[in-house]
Amino acid sequence: MLTPIEAKARIRGPIPGLPVLFTPDDKINHAGMRDHVQFLIENGLTVLLLSVGISEYLHLNPEEIRAVAQNVTRAADGRALVIAETGPWPTGKAVEFARFAEDVGVDAVLIVPPDPYYLPYDPALHDDALYVHFETVAAATRLGVLFHERRLAARGTFRPWSMDLIKRVAAIDNTIGLKEESGDFAYSMEILDTVGDQVVMIDDAGKTSFIFTHFHGSPAYITGIGQFAPQVSLGFWNALESGNLVEARRIAIDIALPIDYLGLRLGWVAFIKASLELCGLPGGPMRRPGISLTASQKAEVRHLLDRLGLLPGVDLSTGRIEVEEPSDLFYRTYVGGRNFIVYHLLRQVPPTADPLGPENKLIFATGVLTGVPVGCTGRNSVGAKSPLTGAYGEAEAGGFFGAELKFAGFDAIIVQGQAAQPVYLWIHDGEAEIRAARHLWGQDIAIGQALLRAELGDRLIRTAQIGPAGENLVRYATIANDVIHIYGRCGLGAVMGAKKLRAIAVRGHTKLPVADPEAVRSFGRRFAETWRQRAGELYDVGTLGSLSALNAVGGLPTCNFQAGSLANTERISGERLRDTILVDREGCFACGIKCKRVVETRVGEHGYAVDRAYGGPEYETVAALGSNCGVADLVAIAKANELCNRYGLDTISAGTTIAWAMECFERGILEPTDVEGLELRFGNGAAVVELIEKIAHRQGIGDLLAEGVWRAARQVGQGSEQFAMHVKGLELPLHEPRIKHGLGLGYAVSPTGADHVHNIHDDLYTSAESPFFDRIRALGILEPLPATDLSPAKVRLFAYDVLWWSLFNCLELCANGPYVLDLNLVNDLVRATTGWNTSLWELTKVAERSVTLPQLFNVRAGFTPADDRLPERFFQPLRSSSTGRPVDRDQFEAARRLYYEMRGWDTRTGAPTRANMVELALDEFLPE
Ligand code: SF4
The missing domain is CATH 3.20.20.70 (Aldolase class I)
Known part of the structure; x- marks a missing residue:
């Protein structure tokens, strides 16, 4: 009392x-x-x-x-x-x-x-x-x-x-x-x-x-x-x-x-x-004789609350749902995806906005190709100011959500403000409404989807959801669409959680109009005929097919990037997964490649019961939660993947952060008492599984690790910052810069921090016979280069290659698209879909805008070229690697500077120059 x-x-x-x-x-x-x-x-x-x-x-x-x-x-x-x-x-x-x-x-x-x-x-x-x-x-x-x-x-x-x-x-x-x-x-x-x-x-x-x-x-x-x-x-x-x-x-x-x-x-x-x-x-x-309001009086209340911004809505603070119809000129200039996102972030989010505050905006965007019935077009992006980096944040995912959004009549969703209580957004056939979501809050992602489908009475509803990790503001929380397609990077699930937006549910029945239906159908047929021959391995073993090859050349991130290969990798290979725990394959809208894995195990049989509802691990996940944590136990990795997807955690950031914690433990920087008695040594798969539970719920040591490796290392100190593997605060994906030096440059200059899907993979361009090299010839790259080269010619290759990936992130084509689609084909598909007489030149300018605008966003948020840093470890030798070579510091710095000059960015401040902006028709973003 x-x-x-x-x-x-x-x-x-x-x-x-x-x-x-x-x-x-x-x-x-x-x-x-x-x-x-x-x-x-x-x-x-x-x-x-x-x-x-x-x-x-x-x-x-x-x-x-x-x-x-x-x-x-x-x-x-x-x-x-x-x-x-x-x-x-x-x-x-x-x-x-x-x-x-x-x-x-x-x-x-x-x-x-x-x-x-x-x-x-x-x-x-x-x-x-x-x-x-x-x-x-x-x-x-x-x-x-x-x-x-x-x-x-x-x-x-x-x-x-x-x-x-x-x-x-x-x-x-x-x-x-x-x-x-x-x-x-x-x-x-x-x-x-x-x-x-x-x-x-x-x-x-x-x-x-x-x-x-x-x-x-x-x-x-x-x-x-x-x-x-x-x-x-x-x-x-x-x-x-x-x-x-x-x-x-x-x-x-x-x-x-x-x-x-x-x-x-x-x-x-x-x-x-x-x-x-x-x-x-x-x-x-009301209790009688008190009288409840009539329908018209309630409408009056609704109108007032709406006007005052007190109702939940897409503007979750003010309650407004507004629909904007941009001009054809806007669509053609930006085409979608990343460009849509960064355009609106630049115009609407103050540079100093708190990523987890109401001023930040969460933007879901499709591209002009999303929803056309051709493989690899099912992708869409989400973006916001990232709570991990404070910089431009973006993540992409396949699945069916983007196409369904188009069928419902929308190209993008911009969510602003913060709801006072959990809500979800229900979008259907040109309508949008906000509904209470207290019953979804705290639920695992698959359960959330089942509840939404039951509530809305349609099992074909597509969802984008956060899980408990997003609700708990874990800085690398994800957003999942239809449970297994994950917008993984940059902590956008935490942005959604901070807005108390648990989910977006979408259903549409409108057929997508295209300019030349017969041409689009013919592209669809062509894709279906050629993917087996060009991307058959993706169907067979998924992206995990690259793991054994990387291990063989010493390029498989192992034990927090200390080594390039791990003993017994055959136990976690794509072939082993296919032959043991694989029960199905999943794909995306209109794509037969079905590169996604579905795995299942039962307790007793394998040690963990792995729920097939959460798909299965791909390369990044197996390397992040497996080799980079020294773990060669496929079922433990599958369980860790299931938990990450169940709670909504990025497997890459989780794995890289856990690997750092393991190294801290082995070096005595973290004591057993700091980690609730866990034996946090490399190779302990059970500890990885347990840590994921703790991180998602911010329990014990999980609360520190939920902040991401950069913040955790700053807090723990004792030199652990030296082996915290991140760029700008975003944990490293599982690709080793010491065997691909252009990739290291790409990590450093990436506006989102270390990223592997808008980055060069040098090994694709080491031979003139490579199909990938053949495809980049369309941009004028005529000579192959060694993977560990970082000469001016490699910087040029990188600069061109980034445009390829960036264009894909605007058109919302799958990152596996280059296996099947070359750039001329992409241009033809854009023309057939939109009716615009585009050229590769025009699309290249679209891509350049999508490289320059995020840079502008970051400069306004206070970033400078000094933030384009690689972790110290990459300037040191790589253990257990036949091909790895340390990145040369001077060569790296010269390459970074040359890249800025090529882009037309000020090498001192990082700001795009006036000439660069005008050349890209970005005049509206010039300072007054
Ligand atoms: S290749 Fe895989 S990820 Fe890409 S669209 Fe097809 S199924 Fe989806």
């Missing part, structure tokens, strides 16, 4: 009165009230009030009032101060309630004056009678008490309490405060001057009043909006506390006053309940 002094100290900030909720059969909805309390506490409110008016005491019998007080106190569980008001009762009944309140753990009692019919009319007798009432009730409890300066004096006359009575009541031993609701500033100031040093005065006259009384010493106010939009109440409070009177006044005048006006006109309690429902919270009917 709090002492009166302790309770008094906690009365600060906005205090919502709690409406009592009812079920349709007129019972009290205690479960709904508990949910409401939980919502308020989760959203930062620290004091809750049960009061005669908002809690509708006049509609409750004494047992119900007590049950409500007990239920709310238990739900708050000490996390918020609970103040319970007596009714306007005779003294004896108020005494009984005060004793009851103390017994059930209420923190303070607010004593309301008795009904005027219990009081004498004569002012002197009246004050004495009131004093005796308060003194008697206060003496009945050890709790702190507050008195309600309620102006029901006697026989219908209204008058303020006399200062003499206020002084006498304030002097009672356990009096800690009063609630004042006159809105009479002079009177409120007089109270504060008279007893403000003894008791706290809670202002119940609205925000415009509190601006003045707070300035004069009142520490708390009753909020009417806080019940359904606590962010507004806290924003107002924070503005006052920080002295930002302009913002406080804006909230008071622009938001609170219209709410107060409509609430009073429609009936305050009914208005609050309707608002709760509109915000996805439990509301429910």
Whole structure:
């Protein structure tokens, strides 16, 4: 039990009165009230009030009032101060309630004056009678008490309490405060001057009043909006506390006053309940004879909340869903994907925006080819300012989500703001709406999808979801579409989690119009005929087919990039996976390659039960959670992959961070006591599996590792920063720069930090006979180069190659597309789809824009060329490698500088030059 002094100290900030909720059969909805309390506490409110008016005491019998007080106190569980008001009762009944309140753990009692019919009319007798009432009730409890300066004096006359009575009541031993609701500033100031040093005065006259009384010493106010939009109440409070009177006044005048006006006109309690429902919270009917709002009145409330930005929506703070139709010129200039994302981030996100704050935007974008029935076109991208790097962040995934979004009539979704409670976005055939998602919050990703499909009654609905890791703001949380297609990199799941957007569900039935349907069909047929011959291995063993070859040449990242090969790699090869735990293959929209794995095991048979619902590991995952952690146990890796997909964790970042922790452990930098007794040595697959659980739920050492390797190493120190494998804060993918020097340059200059899908893979261009080399000839690269070359010719090859990948990330073509599609073919497909007379030249300019705009975003966010650093380890020899050579520091620096010059970027600041911007038709982004 709090002492009166302790309770008094906690009365600060906005205090919502709690409406009592009812079920349709007129019972009290205690479960709904508990949910409401939980919502308020989760959203930062620290004091809750049960009061005669908002809690509708006049509609409750004494047992119900007590049950409500007990239920709310238990739900708050000490996390918020609970103040319970007596009714306007005779003294004896108020005494009984005060004793009851103390017994059930209420923190303070607010004593309301008795009904005027219990009081004498004569002012002197009246004050004495009131004093005796308060003194008697206060003496009945050890709790702190507050008195309600309620102006029901006697026989219908209204008058303020006399200062003499206020002084006498304030002097009672356990009096800690009063609630004042006159809105009479002079009177409120007089109270504060008279007893403000003894008791706290809670202002119940609205925000415009509190601006003045707070300035004069009142520490708390009753909020009417806080019940359904606590962010507004806290924003107002924070503005006052920080002295930002302009913002406080804006909230008071622009938001609170219209709410107060409509609430009073429609009936305050009914208005609050309707608002709760509109915000996805439990509301429910009024208790008879109270009258719930009519449909048209609810529409009025919805309209107001929408106008004020208080409804959930694509703008999750303001509740607005807006549809924009860009011009054909915009589409042709940017074509989609990365360009759409970075264009809007540059225009709409302040460079200093907190990646996990409301100013950041989360953008899902398709490209002009998404949804055409040709293989490798099922990809789409998500982007935002990254919570790992603070730089431009982007991730791509295949699957069916992008095509379905197009069929639903949308090319992109821009999500801004932050919802007050979990929501999901439901997009269907040109419509978009926000729905409550409390039932999804905390669920694993496959369960979330099943719930959404059941709720929306269509098993073909496509989803993009975060899991518990995104909800817990793990900095490398992912977004999954249809469970197994993962937007993995840059921590975009944490951005979605910070917005409390659990999922986007999409369904559309519109056929995608194309300019030349017969030509597009012919491309589809051609793709289907040729992929087996060009990409058959991808079907057979998936991307994991490259693991054995990399191990053979000493280029398989092993034990945190200390070595280039691992013993017993045949146990984790693509062939071994195919022959043991593979149960199916999955693909993406219109693509028969089906390069994705589906694996399953049962306990006892293999040590872990691996759920096939979460797909199976690909190369990056097997190398990240396997070889780079020294693990050659395929089932442990499959289990680790399942957990990452189940909770929504990037397998690359998770593996690279765990590998760093293992090296810390082996070097004695992390002790067993730091890691809850785990034997965190390389090769311990069980420890990898256990760490993933801890990271996703931020438990123990998992809380540190959830911050990503860069932040974890900064916190642990002791030289561990030297082997934290990241660029700009993004953990390294599983490709070794010491066997591919151009790739190392690419890691360093990548706007998103270390990335392997918009980067060169030097080994593809070492032979003139290579099919990949044949395809880049279309860009004018005519001579193959060694993989460890970093000469100016390699920088040129890299600069051209980046354009290839960047174009794919704008058109949203799969990264495996180059196995089947060359650039001239891509241009033909764009022409057939759009009807534009594009050329390879024009598409190359599109790609150049997508390289320059992220650079511009990063420069504005404070990045300079000095941030284009490689981990120190890559300048050292690579163990167990026949082909690996350290990157030469001087050669690397010269290459990095030359690359900037080739791009037309200032080598000192990194900023794209004016000439570069004008040449790329990016004039609108030039400084004024
Ligand atoms: S190659 Fe694989 S990832 Fe790419 S579209 Fe086809 S199935 Fe999807």
